[in-house]
Amino acid sequence: xxxxxxxxxxxxxxxxxxxxxxxxxxxxxxxxxxxxxxxxxxxxxxxxxxxxxxxxxxxxxxxxxxxxxxxxxxxxxxxxxxxxxxxxxxxxxxxxxxxxxxxxxxxxxxxxxxxxxxxxxxxxxxxxxxxxxxxxxxxxxxxxxxxxxxxxxxxxxxxxxxxxxxxxxxxxxxxxxxxxxxxxxxxxxxxxxxxxxxxxxxxxxxxxxx
Numbered sequence: 639x640x641x642x643x644x645x646x647x648x649x650x651x652x653x654x655x656x657x658x659x660x661x662x663x664x665x666x667x668x669x670x671x672x673x674x675x676x677x678x679x680x681x682x683x684x685x686x687x688x689x690x691x692x693x694x695x696x697x698x699x700x701x702x703x704x705x706x707x708x709x710x711x712x713x714x715x716x717x718x719x720x721x722x723x724x725x726x727x728x729x730x731x732x733x734x735x736x737x738x739x740x741x742x743x744x745x746x747x748x749x750x751x752x753x754x755x756x757x758x759x760x761x762x763x764x765x766x767x768x769x770x771x772x773x774x775x776x777x778x779x780x781x782x783x784x785x786x787x788x789x790x791x792x793x794x795x796x797x798x799x800x801x802x803x804x805x806x807x808x809x810x811x812x813x814x815x816x817x818x819x820x821x822x823x824x825x826x827x828x829x830x831x832x833x834x835x836x837x838x839x840x841x842x843x844x845x846x847x848x
Contacts, residue, residue: 640726640748640768642802648709649769649804649824651844652679655699658686659832666698668837673706675841677831678824681728683713696722711750716742726750728771731758736765752806754787759799767801771826774807775817778828792820814847824848 653672660668669680680703682696696712700722703710711726712719716739719727726748727739734742736751743749751762753770762770772795774786786807795803805817806826814825825848834840 640746642768645709645748645768646802646823648679649802650678651676651841651848652681652804652806652824652826653677653831654681654683654713654806654826654828656828656832657684659829665695666702668832669699670702670706671837672831672841673702673708675838676845677708677841679709679711681711681713681826682724683728689715689718693718693721696724700724709748711748719743719747726768728752736762736767740766753795753803754785755791756794756798759795759801759803763799763801769802769804769823770795770799771804771806772822773805773826775805776808776813778808789816789820792822796820811843811847 655669657665680699682699684692684695692715696718700710709725711728712724713728714733716727720743727743728750729739730752736749739749748768749766750769750771751767753759753762753772759770772787772792802823804824804826805822809817809825809827810830831837831840831844
């Protein structure tokens with residue numbers, strides 16, 4: 639079983655990869671800079687690369703995250719998560735359900751699920767999810783089809799479903815204070831960190847802010 643205390647700590651500053659935002663910069667150096675700056679979990683999410691390249695990146699990021707003691711999960715691809723021995727998998731509502739993911743990965747891996755309602759959050763927990771990602775909190779260029787979630791909905795999920803959660807979607811240092819009252823276990827960040835010229839320093843700012 640996943641240790642719940644260490645999982646909550648790992649969710650604090652959760653980086654989701656997107657090489658398009660890096661504008662040709664060295665992928666591994668950028669992720670390493672973010673880890674050095676304080677990122678506590680990394681999710682490999684790359685929608686526009688081949689399965690072969692995805693696996694190659696997964697294996698290299700697994701080595702990198704292990705070196706720094708940072709949790710590492712794979713978006714959607716359960717097969718690749720198992721091949722590279724990632725710490726877990728994150729799935730959306732249109733992917734394989736958490737119950738089937740759990741059957742495939744076993745009890746020792748982290749299973750995360752995206753949720754936008756109390757019903758989706760309840761189902762995720764009942765089906766064996768260890769945490770949920772709630773969003774999009776704000777409009778985001780990294781997921782154009784993402785529908786926004788109100789602060790009230792997040793409160794309802796928090797009050798009705800006892801499961802660790804991170805907030806995701808368009809979150810930056812300017813709008814972070816709006817979300818702090820929701821008392822989430824962490825924030826999943828993409829462009830706000832990866833678009834920075836100095837990713838290490840930007841991540842440091844995030845650690846100070848949260």
